[in-house]
Amino acid sequence: MDINLLKTFLAVAGTGSFSAAAQEIHCVQSNVTARIRRLEQHLGKAVFERGRGGARLTDFGSRLHAHAEDLVARFEAAERDLLDAAGTSAPLKLGAMETTAAVRLPALLKSLKRKHPGAPLSLRTGPTAELLSLIWERKLDTAFVAAPVDEDRFRHKLAFHEDLMVVRSSESQSDQSLLAFRSGCSYRARGENWLASEGHSDTEIVEMGTLEGILGCVEAGMGFAVAPESAARKFHGISGLTLTPLPAPYGDVEVHLVWRIDHKPAQVHVTLCELLQTR
Amino acid sequence: MDINLLKTFLAVAGTGSFSAAAQEIHCVQSNVTARIRRLEQHLGKAVFERGRGGARLTDFGSRLHAHAEDLVARFEAAERDLLDAAGTSAPLKLGAMETTAAVRLPALLKSLKRKHPGAPLSLRTGPTAELLSLIWERKLDTAFVAAPVDEDRFRHKLAFHEDLMVVRSSESQSDQSLLAFRSGCSYRARGENWLASEGHSDTEIVEMGTLEGILGCVEAGMGFAVAPESAARKFHGISGLTLTPLPAPYGDVEVHLVWRIDHKPAQVHVTLCELLQTR
DNA sequence: GTTTATTATCACTATTAGTGATATATGGAT
DNA sequence: ATCCATATATCACTAATAGTGATAATAAAC
Incomplete structure (x- = not known):
């Protein structure tokens, strides 16, 4: 039992x-x-x-x-x-996408700290591509990024499913700018691919650094954004945002915990993997 | 964990x-x-x-x-x-095929007694068909019998796999009697079907009541028998018995724990099912 | 260097656990 | 009474895990 x-x-x-x-x-x-x-x-x-x-x-x-x-x-x-x-040993250098860090990590890290109270841990956020580079350069031990990842260079474990949504101001008209994170963000790439497939190749893209900033601008009517449902909801609150699912195959994202194929996971890392099993 | x-x-x-x-x-x-x-x-x-x-x-x-x-x-x-x-409640009336009782039950019942030290338990052996009748008449709670069972009348849970073997005296000649349990024994049926498929429809069948009896007679050169490998081995020892697998599809038997579809299993029964998981 | 006793690995299957959608139930408002 | 809000139960589906049996690898003893 x-x-x-x-x-x-x-x-x-x-x-x-x-x-x-x-x-x-x-x-x-x-x-x-x-x-x-x-x-x-x-x-x-x-x-x-x-x-x-x-x-x-x-x-x-x-x-x-x-x-x-x-x-x-x-x-x-x-x-x-x-x-x-x-032996807890070295600090775990963890990376995560902005949205993952905002919505998924708090509960996860809380559980992790319960099992390894003393374990030092650092967190760096960034888009998928950047995080993968950092892992490859051994500047991060592991990170949460969007699938797929190169199986020859990385090991990975499925962490979350996210449904991407198009976030608009409730009173907005269509054909505005796409507000997105800087290049390298896989959610942004999904959004761009979707726009392209719809023939909107001329949509202007405005880059911003934080999720709050993006959603604030959407609310202000500057444009629309693409974000995981879980993240959009977290900031939904009273604001007048409308969520519509990004159509398949662009809408489904798997977030994986990823590390270098030759990296020997420390104990904290293993525990983190174990915690992912039930979500 | x-x-x-x-x-x-x-x-x-x-x-x-x-x-x-x-x-x-x-x-x-x-x-x-x-x-x-x-x-x-x-x-x-x-x-x-x-x-x-x-x-x-x-x-x-x-x-x-x-x-x-x-x-x-x-x-x-x-x-x-x-x-x-x-609450341990009523005694569990358990049935099992002769061979199952001999080879599989000792370890199983030992574990069961560890969990339910006080639980009274009765065991009756017999061939598959007879045990199924007894269950249907509610004279047994549950029994170990050979598959398949009628899914409309019984519930069941896979308990063991058995490989049926033809057991001969090492010095015996072929075309002797088939020594078997009384009619209703599914192993005997397997043996008869196999003989029929080989064209030996005239083989004499000698009925006996116990496994030791059958194997003893085989050793004495009276004929051959069909028995699960596990049981044959248990009595193999020094004796001059030769085991050859009964060819497919006759050789593979699944032994299931079976009970009436409308029977509410007592706690001992549930525990017994749980014990079957790892074998 | 072969034998023997031991653990590790592997491909495969069976079983179990988890998910998300939906059904069902129950008390409290209106 | 009927609807609503809030619960738990069920179900079909999928993912993950554990178990099996055969075989490989390993290392000491002879």
Whole structure:
């Protein structure tokens, strides 16, 4: 049995809800349902009463709760001790695309710090092409970039799926500038390819350095932008932005964690890879 | 992480060898290798020094060993407490083919008893057809029988693969009697089908009740028999028996654990299913 | 240098876990 | 009552992982 089941169980018990637990542990709700069911199947008795307001522990569930808290705590203590003893070594030089850094990394790095409290870590953002160069020059250990990557030179592991969206001001007219990151950004390349395929080869491109800047300008009616849905939503808020999916095949992007094929991953790096498994 | 990894680790540490550990925990050796590697990958450091005489704990491995013993013990204690609290309930009425009972069940039931020390359990042996009838009449909860089973009436879970062998006396001549269990035995049916396909429709069939009896008579030169390799080997020992595989498609048998489609499995039953996963 | 006992690797398959869309259920407003 | 908001369950699909059995590699002992 996997201790992940117990961690999921504790998350549900703690939040009092399957869906809240799913958010807390960064996975989809159906996943929590499945894990709790596995746990219940294994033990042969229900641990939660489900109802309107979420989930409440049954008597049997409380009994499990006592054991689970103890077991998980001891397990994590042991894990920390061992990871510590294994030697954390050098700082991990990490890179990521602007949007990934903004939306995906916070939760990820938080989990990483929980497992390697002492591990030093640096982060540099930039477009895919630049990050790959930095990795190749060994100035970064690893980075989150958009697929595909050259399999002969790099190893990689799938990290996230992003759906690219066209972001416009709600009152905007069409045929304005494309607001984008500087050249080398793969999202920008997607946008340009899409425009070309539509015959808009003359669209002006305005380069900007930050996502906030781009979205601000879009809101101000200067033009439109291409960004992952997750990132656009994060800054959506009250503002009058309209999101429409970038049509296939331009809209789907896989973000991978990438490193040099001859680079020996440090322990923090391996742990980071492990954390990517459930997202 | 799965506690199975820790159990595997303890088995290796205890026996001092990957292959011995594999036997102890009933799995193939490459499996142990893979699990230990997973563990080492997770922790980032080798836990065993491998060499001629097997495996010895590294310093780091000893550190893990201390934690692992504690964690596994606590985990199993908690599990026992919870399984106990869930209520063991009625005795499990189990059936199995003669050969399965002889060769496969001992290890399996031992593991089962470890998890449900108090669970009462009865075992009845018989050929596939008879066992299925007993299940249908609700005189058995579940049984190990040869595939295929009627999916509309039964649920099932794959338990073992068996390779059927023709067992002859080493000095025997061909065209003797087929020594077999009483009618309803699916292995016997396989043997008969094979004989028929070879044109030996006139072979005399001698019915016997036990595997030892059959193999004894084969050794005495009375005829030949059809039996799973695992069972034949168990009684092989010093005796002068020759095993040749029953040709395809007669030779491959899947043994499944089967129960009535409308039967609600008790907890012992569920645990038994879980134990089947790794064999 | 061959033998023997051991672990590692590999290609393949079976099984399991995860995903996202959608269905279902339940209490509370209106 | 009906609709709405908020839950969990289910499902078809895909990705990832673990298990298997054969074979290779390795190293000590003879």
